[in-house]
Amino acid sequence: MGHKMLVRVARCQLLVSCLFILILAAACCFVTAVTGQSPHFTILVGASPSESPIRDLHYAMILYGCSVCILLLLTALVSAASVQRESQTLMATAFIGFGFLFCILMAGLTWTQECKNLVEASYLDVYDDIFEQVLRRSSEDAKKQLVQTHDIFQCCGKTGGHLNIPDSHNFCKNREEHDCVSIISKALHIHLHWVRMLLLLSLGFTVYGMVLTSFLYFSLPRGNVWDRRGEYSLNNALICPPGTTQDTPLSQLLPNHSVQ
Template sequence: MRSTKCQLMVASLCVALLGLSIATLSTVTCYGLHFSIISNAALESSSYRAIHHTAFYAGVFLSMTLILAALLSAAATVRESRCLTATAFFCFALAFCGMILALCWRYVHSTEVEDSMLDVYDLVYEEVRRNGSSSKRHELTLIHEVFQCCGKHSPLGDTAAVQHTMCHPGTAWAAGQDCLQEIHGFLKKHMGFVSTLLGITIGFTVYGMVLTSFLWFSIHFSNNLERKGKYTLRGR
């Protein structure tokens, strides 16, 4: 019993820190410079905007659930309350289901996020290429500055004019790298970090579910043992 309580307190602290990490990552994904630049350049009907906002709200929901589970499990450990322990177990289970769904979506739709970001850049780039005075010119310049790239390799050709006006000396384009490659590399690193964080959090969530269920049964049976053999005398 004492060992379980100590382990649950440590696990609660780790889960709370992981919840804060997911909240921070969700905020960076929503308001980070790389993602916000693409979101501002995307059309209202773009699939990237829907993915962008869904990822933020899902991350906030998971982080709040994890932090709540950590607080409830810590309180249940201190007070030895079956009600708090059961509620903490439910929060752990809810967070576990949410993260499993997130990981499944991550691997089933592994290219959807990348394709939506690249489509936004392609649309902005092609509009500036067709119309040099387009309002998208400023957005294209911002994308180039944030991702430290310029232009793209196009099988259709006719990109020299855009690269001459939009690429500064010493940019990544001079080394043979284009913005599509830079966006792909950035997103691959980001999604790899997301998958790693979710995997670690799932492990601690399962550990928390095991500990809270064991603590609940320990409290339940210890209460029954304390009541066993006790009698109450009634007056006539």
């Protein structure tokens, strides 16, 4: 009874974990969509020169987020199906999926920790380039991009003697002149903080899923199932019961038959 109870508890915990993993997959999809479609990112990515690393970083973050979403979704579905069908093959597949997730999530956590300064510097370099072009009055497109950036981030210019720009009222609609460098840095820090939180939560459920799937895989004896619950198998239907032969009439093997 103790072993059966542990198996049932593990099955329930794995199903609950699959539910939370599906929620995490939806959250990762939302954050990926924000990264790819939010004007806070697209305005600077679109204004960046072709040789800037910001474009490759942006596309890499979107591709990574989509990969994590798909793996979370598939692993949760396979795990739930393995519990419902009591299949060792599906359980082993779920364990392998959790293993892939573990590697990918660890790589993402390491990258966000080591390359966050590179991401921040890339975005700020794009803003500095636009800002300097407006100071030199070399491009009308740069002025439009700067106005859009100020409207999106609700800021105006930079500190350090660069706020005295000719015709600043044309592209600074805010009366309070907030430093755009600090606001852009703060927005990036908040976004990366939520990304790391989702990756850590996903990593925790991934490790827990690996433990549960391995336990259930070895708890399921080969050729048997956890709990039949009144179900019957026809695998041994041709095996004759003791004391009978294969030539015994079928009517004599039926229950409650009357001998005439």
